[in-house]
Amino acid sequence: MVAIIHDGENRAKLETILEAARKRIGTYGFEKTTMQEIAADLRISKATLYYYFPDKESLFSAVVESEMEEFFSLVRKMTQRLKRTDHMLQEYVSLRHDFFRTFVNLTRLRISNISQFNTQFRDLKTRLRREEAGLITGILRKGRETGQFSCSDEEGTALLFLEVLHGLRMVTAQNKPFPEISAEDFEAIAGKQRQFLQLFVKSLIK
């Protein structure tokens, strides 16, 4: 049997591995998490890990993917629950912020090392980016259809929106040695993002 097939009890084992990996990554980041450590946490051998995942990259990609899927799921539920599209954007920023708070170390992966990771990782990143842009585009479209927003080029606007959020995060967190993204920093990021959101919405409601 091959690891890629997810059936029954095998699926459960994969889940426990993902969970262990997620904990390690969430605390120490990609670089500082070894396969040996994950195996030790699960009290299995490293070779067994390699029986379920062909390589480190695949395991880590799977972790990121599952985390992102959960985030997307929350977002979708939220968009169905809310009526006002400006509130959707607001909630989106809030959810995304919480998500990144628990997943910081993941983002701490050094750029230089990203390039070392095979195309697989880069592909995942761009896919998630696209998916995220799709969600925002959807909200903007809905805003236009319901007469709440006036916006031409929803796609371009959505990309700009995401890049500005990303940029504000970077600018604030930039010169922190390493684990030192403090609670205040997170609050500062949230504040700036809210301020931007206000401005953004204002530009849409014309």
Add this chain to the structure above:
Amino acid sequence: MVAIIHDGENRAKLETILEAARKRIGTYGFEKTTMQEIAADLRISKATLYYYFPDKESLFSAVVESEMEEFFSLVRKMTQRLKRTDHMLQEYVSLRHDFFRTFVNLTRLRISNISQFNTQFRDLKTRLRREEAGLITGILRKGRETGQFSCSDEEGTALLFLEVLHGLRMVTAQNKPFPEISAEDFEAIAGKQRQFLQLFVKSLIK
């Protein structure tokens, strides 16, 4: 006589030193520019350099300061020339972009090394930041006074504006090895900043 006093011909000598330092820094950045090299370019001894500037940090700060002053001067002239405040913002972004294009390597200074520089450098940075914020605040105020913009909290808005521009620059230039901020990257940054500017102005013209 002490280097800090800038009179007559002494001033001229300081200028030539600043010019030589500026060239080196502009090409190789702070870290990779040595006092020896600057001295060699001027065909003077390193000790002479230290006669005019107490240390490397002071010389480099002086270079950055003079560059920034020139930029600010251009901006002020521009604001007096133009009537429409939205055009002022547009021109500001354009000027700033050109300025940073010629001064990239300066920004390449590693954050970790910035902290090594004494408070002096950090002070300069915050002072310039404040000055820049003042310029934008001025434009926003003028916009409100002339009825072109409606904006409460001009200061906060100005800071956000600058941080978003900075953020967009970072996000685009982030994962470039070193000297590889290509012309395309610069164009991409400019494009995103223009797009944001459009949105920003829209939110102000209510």
Add this chain to the structure above:
DNA sequence: TGTTTGACTATTTAATTTAACGGGTCAAAG
């Protein structure tokens, strides 16, 4: 007196070597 310099030092940084570690494989066992 103001300016320039070569020779010097003390610290940082870079280059070099060496040891440890981590990703990944595999034959064999359960």
Add this chain to the structure above:
DNA sequence: CTTTGACCCGTTAAATTAAATAGTCAAACA
């Protein structure tokens, strides 16, 4: 089908050493 210990090899980290570099200063000079 699943698990494992033992193994390999390339990368990284630690330790050691060599080279630069920021900064000083007494002496020369204009």
